[in-house]
Amino acid sequence: MNSCQVLSRENLTHLLDSVDTFLFDCDGVIWKGDNLIDGVSETLDFLRSKGKKLVFVTNNSLKSRAQYALKFHFLGISVSPDEIFSSSFAAAMYLKLYNFPPQNKVYVIGGDGILEELRLAGFNAFGGPADANKTVDLKQNIFFEHDKSVGAVVVGIDPNINYYKLQYGTLCIRENPGCLFIATNRDAVGHMTAWQEWPGSISDSIISHSGISAGCMVAAMCGSTQKEPIVVGKPSTFMMDFLLQKFNVSCSKMCMVGDRLDTDILFGQNAGCKTLLVLSGCTTQSALQDPSNNIHPDFYTSKISDMLDLLEA
Amino acid sequence: MNSCQVLSRENLTHLLDSVDTFLFDCDGVIWKGDNLIDGVSETLDFLRSKGKKLVFVTNNSLKSRAQYALKFHFLGISVSPDEIFSSSFAAAMYLKLYNFPPQNKVYVIGGDGILEELRLAGFNAFGGPADANKTVDLKQNIFFEHDKSVGAVVVGIDPNINYYKLQYGTLCIRENPGCLFIATNRDAVGHMTAWQEWPGSISDSIISHSGISAGCMVAAMCGSTQKEPIVVGKPSTFMMDFLLQKFNVSCSKMCMVGDRLDTDILFGQNAGCKTLLVLSGCTTQSALQDPSNNIHPDFYTSKISDMLDLLEA
Structure with a gap:
């Protein structure tokens, strides 16, 4: 038995009160391949309307931040390159910071x-x-x-x-x-x-x-x-250290949302963030609850738009 | 200080008396690229004339045994495919033995x-x-x-x-x-x-x-x-177990000759063979004698034809 809770109206309300920044993994959370996951656009709009800062953190290095911004745009979501942290960018920033x-x-x-x-x-x-x-x-x-x-x-x-x-x-x-x-x-x-x-x-x-x-x-x-x-990508702390400096936020006021235990959730936990696992990507509920798994997010839910459904219910 | 001795007339004579099979690595011992190493042909002839069994053991899986026999032939050395143990052959034998x-x-x-x-x-x-x-x-x-x-x-x-x-x-x-x-x-x-x-x-x-x-x-x-x-290749014991069965010899009466510490020499030692390192391939004397090296052959020499030179001296 671990402490991981299914997301509910009650703990979500508390999460939204205690957190000012949401870090989102992209593949399996925002989109799958070239298709947006249901309800993503409305969920991101809702979080922005609540004054939350949004950051998109992806380990996929095939694209640059500008190319990712274009992908968001084509999928109907407005995101600035500054809100995107790809591992390709992290590699460049690593070399920059280490002179x-x-x-x-x-x-x-x-x-x-x-x-x-x-x-x-x-x-x-x-x-x-x-x-x-x-x-x-x-x-x-x-x-x-x-x-x-x-x-x-x-x-x-x-x-x-x-x-x-x-x-x-x-x-x-x-x-x-x-x-x-x-x-x-x-x-x-x-x-x-x-x-x-x-x-x-x-x-x-x-x-x-x-x-x-x-x-x-x-x-x-x-x-x-x-x-x-x-x-330099998840779950290494390099990207998180960089994010914290850039946005001047505290880890305890951040929530990492991802579909992978060994990168996303570990990344969030390594930094002391709240963590939310979504089952819309590569982790199944049975893998999460398997006794061999020792990475336990704070919360889990099927997809990010559950946030809207829970609050409307 | 380790127990590794440079090959001398005295310890070579003792080695020849106590061993009836020589296992040779090929790359860096017999040839380099497509060139025979100096004196190899005469050395192999000498060992055969002394009644020694010769086996050629290579981790290079690009060629089959028949293709290796052809390479030996082109280099002017007569070797039968049965005397060759390539890791390509070992892979096939592994599947065979494990049904x-x-x-x-x-x-x-x-x-x-x-x-x-x-x-x-x-x-x-x-x-x-x-x-x-x-x-x-x-x-x-x-x-x-x-x-x-x-x-x-x-x-x-x-x-x-x-x-x-x-x-x-x-x-x-x-x-x-x-x-x-x-x-x-x-x-x-x-x-x-x-x-x-x-x-x-x-x-x-x-x-x-x-x-x-x-x-x-x-x-x-x-x-x-x-x-x-x-x-299945060196330094795994699979190839050695197979060799021992096939030739019905005892490990203590075999000497493994190779140019790599972490494959050839370890392979010989894992099986309890005598071991001879040659410096005609990828190991230098300074690498052998570096304090960080913990693989010590029984003997070392610059190339296999030193055997002839030592006995003639």
Whole structure:
């Protein structure tokens, strides 16, 4: 028996009174693939009308903040890039805060979002989709060249992962003195694709039918470099520390809303936030209540629009 | 101070008297890339003339035993496929010994060598190089199909590693009940390519200039499946147990000769063999003698032909 309560009119009222900022995970909370989850728009409007600050925190590094703002826009929700914290942005902010020398380059195993955020932050980033079709001929008598001025390798989910990229990143980390190894996140599987729009999505099948995620690419790099990365996305506290500074809020007045126990809820708990699990993504009620689970959110409910239904009831 | 002795005329004479089988690693011991290491041919001839049994044990799963025999042949050395134990063969023997149902399929992330050994052993294997150019469109509304009759996924070094293969293997392991996850080996970097034919090869640079190896692909699969593989190559004892049965020899009468501490020497020691480290591959004398190293072979020397030089001196 754990302390996790189903969301009710009573505890929701108390939560709304005690919290001034809601942090939302996106995939499985706001949308699934390219479809908005029912009632999201009205729920966000309601929270804004109550004066709550909203922040959207996603581990998916494929897009930049500007690209996410566009996605929100297309889904009919008005969100400013400033309200969005993607792990792609977190990677750029990590280098910024730790005074990464701008004359050093950054090699990217991942999507456009990372490259865009790094460039916006003033860094010289390369790799990513541009290396999608590069190959390594193991039989050819070549010396594999890499840029000695690469001072950081950032690894996120990469739909075009290949041997060339893994080899390039490995050489930079192993050979360039002090080269940083940064992971946007370590989620094993993700659900940013459309194929998880699977009948009966609140079932175990949703998890295994999802696509492999950044955790797979990060693990590959750990395997070849025999080093552990600096993780900047959830559940690492880096993103939270950054948020707290930027918005000047107290953790105890924040509530993290997410669909994953091991990233979202842990992220909130690591920082001392209130936590609300929604079952509209990759966690089932039985997984939550399984004795093997030791991550217990304060509250859980099926989807965020339950807030409206409970208050109207 | 450890007990590792440099090979001398005296301890070599004693070693030759006490041992009847020599197990040789190949990469870095017999050849480097496509070049035979100096004096190898004469050394092997000498050992055979002394009645020693020779076995060649390689973690490199890109080739099958028959393909390795051909490589030996082209390098001017006569070796029968029966004397060769590659990790590709070990994967097939593992399934054979554990009565893997022949009606189940095997999905391969790796090279032709694994497919060939699996097929020779009577298994229905697919994947490998044939999936080199398959792609996954994360944006398309597709359901990623996988074969429910796959009962094992074998992962080795794969120069054509891509998202499709990682996703396919992950789905088989996560979704097919009882599906085995087998790794040929977990070496972080390898030196099967030609680019490590690098001036001053007995230096630290040889390690980092080598290509990424199976450990990288295996780690990727661990990251996405969150499972640990059954490892059949060195230093796992599976290959040794198989060798002992097949040749009916005693471990104490065997000597393992290799260039890697964490696979070759550990493999020999795990089985109770004598061990000889050669510095003609990826281990330097300073790495051997570094206080952080806790794997100590019985003997070390620069290359296997030192045996001849010592006895002639």
